[in-house]
Amino acid sequence: MAAVASALSVGAGAAVTIALIASRPTLADQATLSPIVDSADKVLRFDWPALHIGTGEYEEGPTxxxxxxxxxxxxxxxxxxxxxxxxxxxDYLRLGYDTxxxxxxxxxxxxxYGLESITAVGTALKDDGIRDGTWTNxxxxVGAIIYDLGERRLNEIYPDKRLAQATFRAAQPGVFPLGxxxxxxxxxxxxLFGCNAYSGEGGAFRQVGEIKIAAFAVVNxxxxxxxxxxxxxxxxGDVKWAxxxxxxxxxxxxxxxxxxxSALTSSANESRRNTTVSLVVTNEKLNPADLQRLATHVHSSMGRALQPFATEFDGDVLYAVSTGELDAANAASSFSTLDLDVTAAEVMWDAILASVPEQPAVTQTPALARATGKAADLRRYAGEYVFSPLVSVRITAAQNRLFAQATGARAAYAIGKDAPVELEPISATDFTVPGRYPLVVSFQQPGRLVxxxxxxxxxxxxxxxxRSD
Incomplete structure (x- = not known):
């Protein structure tokens, strides 16, 4: 009551502000998350000591x-x-310095929020003694972000300084996870078309004589x-499509x-937040103008692999990098700038194709008779399941059937807030909500809804x- 009285004493506007702040959900503590670095089954391997690559993830996101x-x-x-x-x-790169x-x-x-990761790598370079405060050192x-929040996942975990620095310190040459x-x-x-296919990061490498070209893309x-x-x-796809x-x-x-x-449904704003960020690297020494031409050419060429490309709802960024190891004037083999641009564009298309992971199948409900399941077995799944301070799902059992309804601030995929939806059985522990997109609801872990x-x-x-149960 004292807090309320204090708020009222400073005016109604301040009281409303304090009340709104108090009502906001407290989000997950990122300090409890464990970075996972360089973990992948499918990788691109190539020989290039001048380029080190690290990948890091928070599985709890995942992001x-x-x-x-x-x-x-x-x-x-x-x-x-x-x-x-x-x-x-x-903006600094746009100035075209030749150093x-x-x-x-x-x-x-x-x-x-992921922009924190970019500056974190810079501070890791300083903290590790690689760089310092000298102007020339x-x-x-540099870097760019993609949007992977909103209705895509049921939490707002983001890549932070701790994850970025662990990833940088684990970087190694010649290995790039795909997918x-x-x-x-x-x-x-x-x-745009409601496809909502899972994607990832892709990479490709090509060497012609002494010239090396690598391309990488995070395709969103x-x-x-x-x-x-x-x-x-x-x-x-839509059921009517081939x-x-x-x-x-x-x-x-x-x-x-x-x-x-989905572009015209209530989730339109979520499906429109997209970005493809990419990188093309060559060992050929280039001047700033030729390097900028490489960036422009390769980025333009990506309109073949991504259709449509660079819409008003995309935020596409491509970096072009020259390690400068191969001086064309002294090399046994070299490309003209046109040859380099065209070849790099093809390598980038390969990289984009390599980003596509295997897609989870839309589950088909088998002909299971509900009568075969015992009501007591279904009731044991009942309860309120918390995914994050923003998303909760209530599971109820009635008449030998199982239902789900979102009770937090947001829906949980096809499980909405307005009314319960029936979960159709696909096994004794797994259920689905039939629809265009995969949605499996599993109770295989006691006390968990996956x-x-x-x-x-x-x-x-x-x-x-x-947590230990």
């Missing part, structure tokens, strides 16, 4: 960060497209990924093809369940 470290520094340029980029130190100053390029999930880390790892841990593509595009034959690489979907069909039918997806078990799972804990 992550990808660090490209140049131990001997490098020259860099940047090209920015789309309507919503989020970057650090990009190699770049230490690292950092890509991060977490939207604006300041650490320069849903690092900054691409919860990337998606195709929101509003458009779809197009294969070289024109087929869509991944899409949870299974062998082609980009030309989607675009020729536009805007009708857009209406079939949505979409596997690489993109979200875990809720039943109220009253201890």
């Amino acid at each position: 992550g960060v990808t660090v490209f470290y140049f131990p001997h520094r490098a020259l860099a340029a940047v090209d920015v497209r789309g309507g919503g980029p989020g970057t650090v130190n990009t 190699p100053e770049l230490d690292a390029v950092v890509f991060s999930g977490g939207s604006w 300041l650490a320069l880390s 849903a790892h690092g900054a691409g841990r919860f990337a998606k593509t195709g929101g 595009a509003f458009g779809v990924v197009a294969r070289r034959d024109g087929r869509v690489a991944a899409c949870y 299974k062998d979907l082609r980009t030309v069909d989607l675009l020729a039918a536009y805007p009708a093809s857009r209406k079939a997806g 949505m979409n078990p596997g690489h993109w799972e979200q875990i809720g804990t039943r109220k009253g369940t201890r």
Whole structure:
């Protein structure tokens, strides 16, 4: 009461402000999270000691960060497209200085909050004694973020300083995880058409004589990924669409093809927040103008692999880096700048295709008779499951059937807040909500509700369940 009286004494406006602050949910403590670095089954391997790569993730998100470290520094340029980029130190690269100053390029999930990861790599360089406060020895880390928050996952965990620095310190040459790892841990593509396919990070490498070219992309595009034959690489399509979907069909039918997806539903704003961030690296020594031309050419070429590309709802950023190890004037083999640009563009398309992970299947409900399940077995799943301070789901059992309803500030995928939805059984412990997108609800772990078990799972804990249970 004293707090209320104090608030009222300073005016009604202040009281309302204090009340609103008090009502906000307290979000998860990031200090309890454990960084997981350089963990992947499928990787790209190549020989290039001048380029070190690290990937780090918080599985509790899941979300992550990808660090490209140049131990001997490098020259860099940047090209920015789309309507919503989020970057650090990009303007400095635009000045076109011809002195190699770049230490690292950092890509991060977490939207604006992930920008912390980029500056964290710079401070790690200083803390580790690699750089200092001397004007000519300041650490320069640049980078960009993707949006992987909102309805995509049921929490707001973001890549922070601790994760970024652990990732930087674990970086190693010649190894790059492919698929849903690092900054691409919860990337998606195709929101414009309602595809909402899982995506990730991809990389490709090509060597011609002494010339090395590597391309990397975290693909979180509003458009779809197009294969070289024109087929869509991944899409949870409308039931009326052909299974062998082609980009030309989607675009020729536009805007009708857009209406079939989520772009006109209540989640439209979420599906429109997209970004593809990318990096192309060569060992050929380039002047700032030629390096900028490389960035512009390769970025423009990505419109073949991502359709449409660089929309107003994308924030696409490409960095071009020259390690300067190969001087064309003295090399046994070298490219013209045009040859380099065209070849690098093809390598980038390969990298984008390599970002597409295997897609979880939409679960088909088997012909299970509800009568085979015992009501007592279903009642043991009942309770309130908390995924984060923003998302909770209430499970109820009635008439030998199981129901779910979101009770927090936000919906939980197809489980909304307005009314309970029935969970249809696919096994004794697993259930689904039939629809266009995969949604498996699993009770295999006591006291836990796991949505979409596997690489993109979200875990809720039943109220009253201890963490150690």
